[in-house]
Amino acid sequence: MITHYYRPETIEEALALLARPGVHPLGGGTVLNQQHHEAFEVVDLQALGLNKIHKAGEKLEIGATVTLQALLESPYTPEAIQAALRLEAPLNLRNMGTVAGALVSCDGRSPFAAVMLALDAKVTVVSGQLSVSSLGDLLPLRQELLRGKLITQIEIPLNVKLAYEQVARTPADKPLVCAALAQWPSGRTRLVIGGWGASPSVAMDGRLPPSPAGRGNEGEGLFAAARNAAHDAADEWASAEYRRDVAVTLAKRCLDTLNDFGEN
Numbered sequence: 001m002i003t004h005y006y007r008p009e010t011i012e013e014a015l016a017l018l019a020r021p022g023v024h025p026l027g028g029g030t031v032l033n034q035q036h037h038e039a040f041e042v043v044d045l046q047a048l049g050l051n052k053i054h055k056a057g058e059k060l061e062i063g064a065t066v067t068l069q070a071l072l073e074s075p076y077t078p079e080a081i082q083a084a085l086r087l088e089a090p091l092n093l094r095n096m097g098t099v100a101g102a103l104v105s106c107d108g109r110s111p112f113a114a115v116m117l118a119l120d121a122k123v124t125v126v127s128g129q130l131s132v133s134s135l136g137d138l139l140p141l142r143q144e145l146l147r148g149k150l151i152t153q154i155e156i157p158l159n160v161k162l163a164y165e166q167v168a169r170t171p172a173d174k175p176l177v178c179a180a181l182a183q184w185p186s187g188r189t190r191l192v193i194g195g196w197g198a199s200p201s202v203a204m205d206g207r208l209p210p211s212p213a214g215r216g217n218e219g220e221g222l223f224a225a226a227r228n229a230a231h232d233a234a235d236e237w238a239s240a241e242y243r244r245d246v247a248v249t250l251a252k253r254c255l256d257t258l259n260d261f262g263e264n
Helices: 013-016 068-072 077-089 090-098 098-103 109-118 135-145 219-230 240-263
Strands: 003-008 023-026 040-044 053-056 059-063 122-124 128-133 152-155 161-166 177-183 190-196 201-207
Touching: 003 122, 013 023, 013 040, 013 152, 040 053, 040 090, 068 090, 068 098, 077 161, 077 219, 098 135, 098 152, 109 135, 109 177, 109 190, 109 201, 122 135, 128 135, 161 240, 177 240, 190 219, 190 240, 219 240
Parallel strands: 003 040, 023 040
Antiparallel strands: 053 059, 059 152, 122 128, 122 152, 161 177, 177 190, 190 201
16 A cells, blocks of 8 residues: 655655655556555656657667557667567556566566567666666566665667567467577577566577578577576476477577578
């Protein structure tokens, strides 16, 4: 239950409020507006100017309170992220939910978290000082690391090929297994597998071995990484064996998509 509501106009004022126990940041409200038994206070972030999307060279800077729908509609947003956002939440919730809120509250079935993790998104966090963290470092300890702090921006690269695939019970459902694959011009390749647990996980981050045939054995290490990522993925929705097999299939589809980018 919300007992006090604040709407600061500066980052400093917001941080002073968030430093108090029992005070939470309020972006779109899709999480905090759910039923809570304990009393707490909220700091509304709407007046802080964190709702901008800015293309800076080969990077996209996304304000923390940009809504999921605004990011989906941005002309700079890669198609794979747009696809993941459509699967993340229905339109009404996309119009409310924020980028930072979706990442902080995500679980392993989040398509949006999977693609952002594959892109090695950088998260700007402010407290007494500004710091930039990799999303992959932030997700496992997000509750502890963000206590009394504030996300202001998420940054992703735009010069990266990106693919997303998933298998779900219905076309619009959250995934039982998902794969997001990003590849940089340098050859760096980053595979994320999700569909269970507390957050998607990085299965591989490195270079694919060369293949003289172009599509020969270049993906063998990638596929092994996909299978290994699901070794203990059993839950009430699917077995680990099923997820291991599907993860490999989805990684193959993603790799085919990235190879098709190079041919077009």
